[in-house]
Structures are given as C-alpha cells and as structure tokens.
Amino acid sequence: MASKRDFYDILGISKNASAEEVKKAYRKMAIKYHPDKNPDDHTAEEKFKEAAEAYEVLSSPEKKQRYDQFGHAGVGGASGGGGGFGGGMSMDDIFSQFGDVFGGGGGGSPFDSFFGGGGGGRSRTVAGSNIRIKLSLSLEDIRNGVEKKIKYKKLVSAPGLKTQTCATCQGRGSIRKVSNTFLGQMATTSTCPTCGGTGSTVSHRPPGSNPDGLIQTDHEVSLKIPAGVSEGMQLSMQGQGNSAPGGQGVNGDLIILISEKSHDDFVRDGKNVLYNLNISFTDAALGSSVEIPTLDGKVKIKIEPGTQPGKVLRLKGKGFTDLNGYGTGDQLIYLGVFVPEKISAEERKTLEGLANSENFKAREIKTDKTFFDRLRSFFE
Ligand SMILES: [Zn+2]
Numbered sequence: 001m002a003s004k005r006d007f008y009d010i011l012g013i014s015k016n017a018s019a020e021e022v023k024k025a026y027r028k029m030a031i032k033y034h035p036d037k038n039p040d041d042h043t044a045e046e047k048f049k050e051a052a053e054a055y056e057v058l059s060s061p062e063k064k065q066r067y068d069q070f071g072h073a074g075v076g077g078a079s080g081g082g083g084g085f086g087g088g089m090s091m092d093d094i095f096s097q098f099g100d101v102f103g104g105g106g107g108g109s110p111f112d113s114f115f116g117g118g119g120g121g122r123s124r125t126v127a128g129s130n131i132r133i134k135l136s137l138s139l140e141d142i143r144n145g146v147e148k149k150i151k152y153k154k155l156v157s158a159p160g161l162k163t164q165t166c167a168t169c170q171g172r173g174s175i176r177k178v179s180n181t182f183l184g185q186m187a188t189t190s191t192c193p194t195c196g197g198t199g200s201t202v203s204h205r206p207p208g209s210n211p212d213g214l215i216q217t218d219h220e221v222s223l224k225i226p227a228g229v230s231e232g233m234q235l236s237m238q239g240q241g242n243s244a245p246g247g248q249g250v251n252g253d254l255i256i257l258i259s260e261k262s263h264d265d266f267v268r269d270g271k272n273v274l275y276n277l278n279i280s281f282t283d284a285a286l287g288s289s290v291e292i293p294t295l296d297g298k299v300k301i302k303i304e305p306g307t308q309p310g311k312v313l314r315l316k317g318k319g320f321t322d323l324n325g326y327g328t329g330d331q332l333i334y335l336g337v338f339v340p341e342k343i344s345a346e347e348r349k350t351l352e353g354l355a356n357s358e359n360f361k362a363r364e365i366k367t368d369k370t371f372f373d374r375l376r377s378f379f380e
Pocket residue numbers: 166167168169170171172173174192193194195196197198199200
C-alpha cells in the first residue's frame with residue numbers, strides 16, 4: 001500500500017496554521033493544479049485531489065483534531081480497502097463542496113464562482129455570446145465624432161420557441177447529491193448537467209433554429225462614436241450581442257473594433273495630423289496665400305516671402321481631440337518647394353539671368369529636424 005503524504009506537507013503549512021492560512025494554502029494549490037489549467041495532466045489532477053482531501057480534513061476543527069491525534073487512521077485514510085476519504089471524491093464534488101474557497105458559493109462551475117459569477121444554489125444567469133465587428137472610420141469622422149448605424153447579424157429566440165422548467169433540477173439550476181461516506185452522509189451541489197444551470201430546457205424548437213432554439217436575424221443599432229478614437233480601440237454595447245441559449249438569460253455584448261481608413265491627404269500622428277504641401281518656387285520666394293484642406297473644411301494659409309522647403313507650419317486645434325482630456329492636437333503642414341522639371345527656352349533665359357545674382361546663391365538653411373525624423377518613421 002502506498003503511504004499517504006502528511007496533510008500539512010501537502011498544503012505546505014505548519015501544524016499551527018490558522019483556519020485562514022489553511023484556506024489560503026489550499027486556494028493556492030487548487031489554482032496551481034486546476035484541471036482547466038492542466039488539461040490531461042494526470043499528476044496535476046492527483047495533486048488537485050490530494051490538496052482537496054487535505055483541506056477537507058484540516059478545515060474542519062473536529063477532523064483536524066482527530067488527524068492530529070491519530071494521523072490518517074483517524075480520518076480513515078490508512079484503513080486500506082476503499083481508499084482514503086478524498087479518494088472517492090469526484091472533481092464536481094470538490095468544486096461544489098469547496099466552492100467558497102474560490103469566492104463564490106456552492107453551485108456553478110468552479111471558475112464561475114472563481115471569477116465572481118455563479119453563486120448560491122439558485123439557477124445562474126447564462127449569457128449569450130458576444131459579437132465582434134470591425135468598423136472603419138475616416139479621419140474626418142474620427143476628428144469630429146460621428147453617429148454610425150451598424151448593421152449586423154445576431155442570434156435571437158426563434159418565434160415559437162417554448163421552454164419548460166428543467167425536469168432534472170426542477171428549475172434550481174443545480175443538483176444536490178447525498179452520498180454515504182466513511183464519515184456519514186455528505187451533501188454536494190453541482191451545476192445541473194441537463195440545463196447547464198439555467199433552470200429551463202427547450203420544449204419546442206422551431207424548425208430552422210439551432211439546438212439552443214435561436215435563429216440568426218438582421219439587426220441595426222446606432223452608435224455615437226466620440227471624437228478622438230483610434231485604431232484598435234474597442235467600444236462595447238452591452239446587451240446587443242447574441243441571446244442566451246433558449247432565450248433564458250442575458251444577451252451578450254456587441255463589441256466594435258475601431259479601424260482607421262487611410263486618407264489621401266493626411267497622415268495621423270497621435271493627436272496631430274500631418275499634411276504635405278508643395279508650393280511653387282515663385283510662391284516660396286515672393287510669398288503667397290494658399291488654400292489647403294483640413295479635417296473640417298478648407299482654410300487659407302499665408303506663405304511668407306523667402307519660405308524654405310522643409311518649413312513646418314502649424315494650424316492650432318485642427319488635429320484630434322484627446323480622449324483622456326489632454327486637449328486637441330494641431331495640423332502640421334510640411335512645406336515642399338516644387339522645382340520645375342521642364343522649362344521653355346524663354347524661362348531658361350530668365351533663370352540664367354538670375355543664376356549669378358547674389359541673392360540666388362544657396363546658403364545653409366535650418367530645418368525642423370525632429371519633424372523630419374517623425375515623418376520618416378511613418379514611411380519606414
Ligand atoms: Zn436543470
């Protein structure tokens with residue numbers, strides 16, 4: 001017969017551990033060796049059961065005292081035939097019996113209560129699945145905010161769907177099982193396998209509906225998108241997802257993933273919007289007024305005489321609103337100067353006349369280097 005490990009060793013605690021320490025130690029073990037985290041790992045499953053057995057004994061003052069006094073024999077572990085007390089426990093038993101360790105109470109699957117759901121011996125609320133859709137927005141829509149109608153398909157209860165109280169659990173959503181053990185009768189509660197915890201089952205499934213009695217329908221919602229959203233952001237509309245199985249429970253959510261459409265004129269740089277403007281050589285030299293697009297209409301900007309290529313102009317407040325309230329960005333205008341590629345004989349004569357003019361000799365000019373670096377990073 002294999003010798004049984006000491007319960008204190010299993011949980012890694014001392015004999016003087018408080019009730020709270022016992023619970024904490026068990027919780028740690030249970031999470032570590034949880035079957036959901038260790039699929040098909042027989043060793044982990046054994047360790048999980050072993051920890052449950054140790055907790056079962058050490059969390060009860062009466063059993064703990066017997067164990068302290070008589071060892072495994074005191075709680076039936078070393079009695080041979082039939083195995084130890086915990087050896088006969090199923091995973092379900094462990095979850096339902098010690099569910100409170102995971103933060104919930106009684107019924108429900110272990111990780112429901114672990115994550116704060118589940119609860120009580122009552123039927124639990126089952127949620128429909130979420131629907132995810134991608135929404136492409138223009139930079140104009142992103143800058144100004146927009147209300148969008150979104151068309152999508154979702155699962156709803158089929159007309160004529162009928163449900164009835166679950167015959168297995170009588171609507172409770174969980175089942176109680178009383179078993180005889182070495183220590184007397186023991187009651188355990190687990191999620192009803194027939195209805196999955198909803199407390200009802202489909203009694204009439206309309207033709208064309210899926211096994212949960214749901215059919216796909218076209219749906220439309222209107223969504224206000226705040227100014228300043230960006231690529232990869234998710235907006236969630238609660239309750240606009242698929243209906244729960246059998247129409248019993250709450251709807252899932254509609255999750256909208258924001259995507260930015262590329263723009264012919266602009267590139268977004270966080271809060272700012274970048275714009276490239278090529279002006280003529282004469283405009284650069286003589287100065288001019290040029291109409292340019294912004295994300296909310298056209299504006300006229302002034303080109304000062306003697307403007308150098310690479311100069312950056314800034315239109316305050318023409319960028320994007322920061323969603324976290326850090327103000328609004330600007331439109332940055334990068335100025336390029338167009339050099340004629342083809343010129344007539346007459347134009348050539350004029351330019352040649354200027355070529356040796358003192359003011360036309362090239363000099364060192366200052367450029368906005370940080371802007372160049374940033375711009376480059378977009379195109380690499
Ligand atoms: Zn049921």
